Amino acid sequence: MRFNNIVILTGAGLSAESGLGTFRDKGGVWSEFNLEEVATPEGFARNPAKVHEFYNPRRRRQAEAGPNSAHRALARLERDFPGQVLTVTQNIDALQEAAGTRNLIHMHGELARVRCGSCGVSLPWEGDLSVGTLCAGCGMPGLMRPDVVWFGEMPRQMDRIYEALGTCDLFLSIGTSGTVYPAAGFVFEAKNTGAHAVELNLEPSEGADLFDERHGPATAVVPMYVERLLAG
Numbered sequence: 001m002r003f004n005n006i007v008i009l010t011g012a013g014l015s016a017e018s019g020l021g022t023f024r025d026k027g028g029v030w031s032e033f034n035l036e037e038v039a040t041p042e043g044f045a046r047n048p049a050k051v052h053e054f055y056n057p058r059r060r061r062q063a064e065a066g067p068n069s070a071h072r073a074l075a076r077l078e079r080d081f082p083g084q085v086l087t088v089t090q091n092i093d094a095l096q097e098a099a100g101t102r103n104l105i106h107m108h109g110e111l112a113r114v115r116c117g118s119c120g121v122s123l124p125w126e127g128d129l130s131v132g133t134l135c136a137g138c139g140m141p142g143l144m145r146p147d148v149v150w151f152g153e154m155p156r157q158m159d160r161i162y163e164a165l166g167t168c169d170l171f172l173s174i175g176t177s178g179t180v181y182p183a184a185g186f187v188f189e190a191k192n193t194g195a196h197a198v199e200l201n202l203e204p205s206e207g208a209d210l211f212d213e214r215h216g217p218a219t220a221v222v223p224m225y226v227e228r229l230l231a232g
């Protein structure tokens, strides 16, 4: 099968083999933390210190992590594929761009950036955040937050994503459980366009029966599948 226009959706499973935990697997993030408290604007308004205690260690771990062979294979696909390739990630780590991908959308934001709840400025950020952190833009303390999309907030660049889903002929879903919307609904959009849908995931996701093919762990299968695509 030859394809001309690929949309790739990635999730935490892609970065699992880089040592970054997933959310729903055994011992995952949501087994230790209550998402209402740490990943909603209401939780941040109630107790910002608790939210910083959740994200500061994740930011440190991500700064130490490196891309794996699956990230690198996707970067190679973007570089060498004769057609269009758009990579949409739900991950807030910077491993896909570290692997070389450029046409990349962080639909749930980036943990290596912060945003001021007062003036709205978004800045690159290393190190811990606290309620005392002053905004470099407006000087206000207490409202600096991770520049990520929390539950109940609008994901980023949705128009560009839906436009690409409306014209793709291959939808590739990697390392995501298909439990969080609107990302979990992308396979429907792609299938409605007549695209071929492939899932590269350790376990079947919520929408597994919508996919035409499904294969195992990322670092084992992503390089193999990219090889197949580039062989045409």
Ligand code: BV8
Pocket (backbone or CB within 6 Å): 010, 011, 012, 013, 014, 016, 017, 022, 023, 024, 025, 028, 039, 090, 091, 092, 108, 148, 149, 150, 151, 152, 153, 154, 155, 158, 174, 175, 176, 177, 178, 179, 180, 181, 182, 183, 200, 201, 202, 203, 204, 205, 216, 217, 218, 219
């Ligand atoms: C919105 C950033 C309005 C922060 C995240 C009821 C029904 C339907 C929807 C809703 C509902 N109630 C509320 C909603 C909406 C809500 C939602 O979907 N809630 C769920 C819980 C039901 N969604 C929202 O609030 C979104 N905003 O809806 O705005 C709107 C509506 C329409 C259009 C526009 C706007 C915002 C959601 C974003 C929240 N922020 N992250 C942070 O990271 O802290 S979500 C977070 O969890 C991730 O970013 C990701 O999106 C999501 C799921 O995680 P996955 O990446 O899939 O990871 P998971 O652990 O679940 O799965 C890992 C998978 O990998 C597994 O399948 C495993 O088998 C596999 N795997 C593991 N290891 C490997 C592997 N695969 C391959 N190789 C391996 N080695």
